[in-house]
Amino acid sequence: MSDLQSLFKKHCVVPDVINTPPSELAHVQYSSSLHNVDPGKELTPTQVKDKPVVKWAAKENVYYVLAMVDPDAPSREKPKFREWHHWLVGNIQGGDLNKSEVLSDYIGSGPPKGTGLHRYVFLVYKQPEKCDFSKVPKLPSNSGDKRGNFSILKFSQQFNLGPPVAGNFFVAQYDGYVPKLYAKLKG
Template sequence: MKVVDNGDSVEMVRDIVFFAFLIMPRDRDPLVVGRIIGDVVDHFTKSISLSINYNNREVNNGCELKPSQIVNLPRADIGGDDLRTFYTLVMVDPDAPSPSDPSLREYLHWLVTDIPATTGASFGQEVMCYESPRPSAGIHRFVFVLFRQLGRQTVYPPRWRQNFNTRDFAELYNLGPPVAAVYFNSQRESGSGGRRR
């Protein structure tokens, strides 16, 4: 095969290199890598600290926790410096019922509003009680998203937990973009049912 250089091939190579640059993963943000940004929320700038702990184990983006470790309500601590600022915390599973068929995306596990800055979720108004995750198939992402409220507000419980939409919820209550988010992965533990050999 003979290649003739007529100037177009140089331009084509330049275009290919440019395209490769565009699609290369330059962003090492774990929320981007874990597809939290995109699947659950749009890109945002973190502006407040959010610490989630299950039995004194802090949740770090992308860590894995077993279902037996996440049965009980987590401790959620929020930073800030003004008790007159309030926050809403949402916990969802964007992979329900399975990552290969997330037809129930997003499944709402917990919803707390009116959390004063510098405190924790226990000081807020629990709108939807905590439902411990029980992933049945595949590795699920469980996402905590924190929003700054304009002030205290009445938030009504959704009719159902499945097909909750964090973006729509934030728009409905005029919450603006998230101010913090963190997620962990979890999958069904071996020995928790299923077919035996």
């Protein structure tokens, strides 16, 4: 078992989110804050407010799905909205996010005050072929509607994706940016 797989189990991403940990690391970098995501590292909502660059060992003529989920909404002790999805992109051709279909636009982390650390999990799945996502709601970055009670495991089963091929995660807790994020989502 790789270090990455061990960390996914140690932090209970397996079994809280997925059944099988990915074997490959998804490289995630937040350019506005120049922060790389290292598995399990703590970052602040301020540091992750803008869409990151995500790269993995993608094959040129293969389609992928990328998801970012928070299994700890509104808190790890009472995750009644598990999972809240922050980002969902499908039909990513060859790992190029510019050649993709955005299903849910990126929203940074926003743990409520006093709820402690939340896990933010990036998962990459290989698609068997280009998928028809026409029945999946398209959500803009200023909307929190239809993001709670999502299951990336059920989504992956619905589209025959198999286990994730790459992944990463960080933890974050409330900071001063969170009220600004909430105001944007209500606007």
